[in-house]
Amino acid sequence: MNLLLAISAVATLQAMGIAGGVPAGVGSLQPPGDVVWLPAGPTPDQAARTCELVSSTRWVCRSAPLGESGVVLIGADEAVGYVLVGPAGATLSGTAAWGRLVRVAANAVDVPPDLRASTWVVDRPASRPNTRRLDLVRDDSVDVVRLSDTAFWVSGRWPSADAFLRVEGSGGARQDIRMLTIAEAPTDSAYVIQLPAAVSISGRVETRSGEPVSGALVELFARAPGAEDQPAEERGRDTGPVLRLESTRADDDGRFEFGGLAHGAYEVVATSFSSGRLSRWTTTTNPPLVMRLVPPAIVTGRVVRQKLPAADVRVRFVPDSTAWRKSTDPTAHLSTETRTSTDGRFVLALPPEAAGDVQFIAPDGASLRRALPAMRNLTEIALGDVALSELIAVAVRADVPGCRMTAVGPTGALGLAIVAARATSTLYQFELPEPGEWFLDAECDGQHVWLQPPAVQLKAGSSVSLDVHVVFAAGTSSR
Numbered sequence: 505m506n507l508l509l510a511i512s513a514v515a516t517l518q519a520m521g522i523a524g525g526v527p528a529g530v531g532s533l534q535p536p537g538d539v540v541w542l543p544a545g546p547t548p549d550q551a552a553r554t555c556e557l558v559s560s561t562r563w564v565c566r567s568a569p570l571g572e573s574g575v576v577l578i579g580a581d582e583a584v585g586y587v588l589v590g591p592a593g594a595t596l597s598g599t600a601a602w603g604r605l606v607r608v609a610a611n612a613v614d615v616p617p618d619l620r621a622s623t624w625v626v627d628r629p630a631s632r633p634n635t636r637r638l639d640l641v642r643d644d645s646v647d648v649v650r651l652s653d654t655a656f657w658v659s660g661r662w663p664s665a666d667a668f669l670r671v672e673g674s675g676g677a678r679q680d681i682r683m684l685t686i687a688e689a690p691t692d693s694a695y696v697i698q699l700p701a702a703v704s705i706s707g708r709v710e711t712r713s714g715e716p717v718s719g720a721l722v723e724l725f726a727r728a729p730g731a732e733d734q735p736a737e738e739r740g741r742d743t744g745p746v747l748r749l750e751s752t753r754a755d756d757d758g759r760f761e762f763g764g765l766a767h768g769a770y771e772v773v774a775t776s777f778s779s780g781r782l783s784r785w786t787t788t789t790n791p792p793l794v795m796r797l798v799p800p801a802i803v804t805g806r807v808v809r810q811k812l813p814a815a816d817v818r819v820r821f822v823p824d825s826t827a828w829r830k831s832t833d834p835t836a837h838l839s840t841e842t843r844t845s846t847d848g849r850f851v852l853a854l855p856p857e858a859a860g861d862v863q864f865i866a867p868d869g870a871s872l873r874r875a876l877p878a879m880r881n882l883t884e885i886a887l888g889d890v891a892l893s894e895l896i897a898v899a900v901r902a903d904v905p906g907c908r909m910t911a912v913g914p915t916g917a918l919g920l921a922i923v924a925a926r927a928t929s930t931l932y933q934f935e936l937p938e939p940g941e942w943f944l945d946a947e948c949d950g951q952h953v954w955l956q957p958p959a960v961q962l963k964a965g966s967s968v969s970l971d972v973h974v975v976f977a978a979g980t981s982s983r
Contacts, residue, residue: 521564521565521566521567521568521569521570522541522564522565522568522570522576522589522593523558523562523563523564523565524562524563524576524587524594524597525561525562525563525597526557526560526561526562526563526578526585527578527585527586527587527597527598527599528599529583529585529598529599530578530580530583530585530599531580531581531582531583532560533557533560533578533580534557534560535556535557535558535559535560536556536557537556537557537563537578537579538578538579539554539555539556539557539563539565539576539577539578539579540553540554540555540576540577540579540691540692541553541554541555541565541567541568541574541575541576541577542574542575542576542577542605542692542693542694543568543572543573543574544572544573544574544575544605544607544651544652544654544655545572545573545607545652545654545655546607546609553565553567553568554567555567555568555576563576563578563587568589571591572589572591573589573590573591573651573652573655574589574605574651575587575588575589575603575605575651575657576589577603577691577692579691580599582601583599583600583601584599584600584601584602584603584659584691585597585598585599586598586599586600586603586657586659588649588651588657590651596649598659600647600659600660600661601660601661601662602659602660602662602663602687602691603657603658603659603660603691604657604658604659604686604687604689604691604694604695605651605655605656605657605658605694605695606621606655606656606657606658606669606671606686606694606695606696606697607654607655607694607695607696607697608621608654608655608656608671608696608697608699609654609696609697609698609699610676610699614675615653615654615673615676615699616673616674616675616676616699617653617673617674618673618674619653619654619671619672619673619676619699620671620672620673621648621650621656621658621669621670621671622642622648622669622670623642623643623645623646623648623658623667623668623669623670623683624640624641624642624643624667624668624669624670624680625640625641625642625643625664625666625667625668626638626639626640626666626728626745626747627639627640627641628666631829632828632829632830632831632834634830634831634832635745635831635832635833635834636744636745636746636832636833637725637745637746637748637773637832637833637835638745638746638747638748639747639748640747640748643663643667643683645660645661645663645667646658646659646660646661646663646667646669646683647659647660648669655694658683658686662687663683663684663687664683665682665684666728667682667683667684668680668681668682668683668728668729668730669681669683669686671697671699672764673699675701675702676699676700676701676702676764677699677700677701677702677703677764677765677766677767678702678764678765678766679697679698679699679766680729681697681729681730682728682729682730685730700766700767702763702764702765702766703765703766703767703788704761704762704763704764704765704788705724705761705762705765705770705772705786705788705793706759706760706761706762706792706793707722707759707760707761707772707792707793707794707795708754708757708758708759708760708792708793708794708795709722709754709758709759709760709774709776709795709797710758710794710795710796710797711779711780711796711797711799712780712796712797712798712799714796716754716756716757716758716759717754717758717774717776717779717797718754718755718756718757718758719753719754719776720753720754720758720760720774720775720776720779720795720797721751721753721774721775721776722751722752722753722754722760722772722773722774722775722795723748723750723751723772723773723774723775724748724749724750724751724762724770724771724772725746725747725748725749725770725771725772725773726746726747726749726768726769726770726771727744727746727747727769728745728746728747746771749762749770750762754774765788766788767787767788767789768787768788769785769786769787770785770786770787770788771783771784771785772784772785772786772793772795774795774797775835776797777800777839777840777853778800778840778853779797779799779800780797780798780799780800781797781798781800781836781856782795782796782797782798799883800839800853800854800855800856801853801854801858801882801883801884801885802851802852802853802854802883802884802885803819803821803850803851803852803854803862803876803884803885803886803887804849804850804851804852804884804885804886804887805849805850805886805887805888805889805890806844806847806848806849806850806888806889806890807819807844807848807850807864807889807890807892808848808889808890808891808892809866809891809892809893809894812848813844813846813847813848813849814844814848814866814892815844815845815846815847815848816843816844816867817843817844817848817850817864817865817866817867817892818841818842818843818863818864818865819841819842819843819844819850819852819862819863819864820839820841820842820852820862820863820865820919821838821839821841821852821854821855821858821860821861821862821863822860822861822862822863822873822917822918822919823837823838823855823857823859823860823918824859824860824861824918825916825917825918827857827859827860828918831857833857835855836855836856836857837855837857837859837860838855839852839853839854839855840853854876854885858876859876859878860875860876860918861873861874861875861876861917862874862876862887863919864890864892865937866892868895869895869921869923869935869937870892870893870894870895870937870938871892871921871937871938872890872891872892872893872938872964873917873938874887874890893964893965894965895935895936895937896935896936896937896938896939896962896964896965896966896967896968897933897934897935897967897968898911898933898934898935898936898942898960898962898967898968898969898970899931899932899933899934899967899968899969899970900925900931900932900933900934900944900960900969900970900971900972901930901931901932901969901970901971901972902930902932902946902955902971902972902973902974903930903972903973903974904930904948904953904974905927905929905930906927906929906948907927907932907946907947907948907953907974908924908925908927908946908947908948909924909925909927909932909944909945909946909955910922910923910924910925910944910945910946911923911925911934911936911942911943911944911945911960912942912943912945913936913940913941913942913943914938914939914940914941914942914962915940915941915942915943915959916940916941917940921936921937921938923935923936923937936962938962938964939962939963939964940961940962941959941960941961941962942959942960942961942962943958943959944958944959944960944972946974948974948976951976951977952977953974953975953976953977954974954975955972955973955974955975956972956973956975957970957972
């Protein structure tokens, strides 16, 4: 008898459905309103279930069974109200500019137990607008809430064109979908994402002579979600932006592999500062790649100081600031540094885009730059002997004592240095590493102040003395 009563009670509750309050911020609503119940799991008819407002602040979904997970959507003029429901009842409610139920359907694979969804946006650096290879950063303007093993609630501000949702899990192919595509989909139905079985891209990084390049950096790029797949052929490929998906290191035999991929075209870039670089497009149906690196051009020479070989001098390439700013691929301007041997000699591998200077930095900080000639089909640039000067002494006399003064420079070039002065009353002494224009900056009594003149021009092999006037901000007073 008790069992029959329990069954009858459950049937009565299921008939009553679910009910709750309208989230704050939806605005003024009048029954029956625009209220829809979307179950987290697939239903036989794949349809939403109509609900209604019973007052301006209460809703009811009589056809939604108790214990079912899903979302109640409440339409408004400029926002969408939502109530997330789990087996034990409402778990979260709120309003957003848009919101969609996203359901993942397995295709040739079981739904991964670690299925996850995350939001990303393309990072477009304002200082380098021509950059073609772009990174991704998390998009905090969109919330993702897990409703079930296969469903997520996605909502937030109206997305930008660069935002996308990523769905991934063990054994499944990672799926990236433009957020605008999801946001613009019908609100009263789930946005379904198919999760096919994952495929992979593999290969081997070699030198020109076929030797493995252990530890080479290998990066994987793809077109932005929603863009047409790149063609498989190397010819005729466009130069549009691509997104950095992931990176790995070649093993001791030079081999690498990227898994968890969907079918399509990808760009693979292999880099070894000492052995060279190479980029190739491929598809997931192609055989393993052989990445035979193009060796870098080199700079050779000897560093001397006071006519003697200078050991342990850092030698590095510094890109030209204009070339760096206009670059489509900033990594093509980067290389590793080296040091001079006991006899002062060095060999520096250059990046593919070698517009810039070679900078020499002694252990005491003294430095020098040598501009590189315009490179065209050069494999080696011999600089010969490079004479490194001593630190440049600069004495600054100010009309305010006890400040903290720094020099920043040389201006107009990358690789700036910041040097602090030694202060004695109103005398501030610097030992600056290289010629050029250096800006002076100071702080007095905890306040940032301006110096007149604000900069000093230095020449190699000479010391400088100058007087400066300290200017406090308006409304403040000096000592």
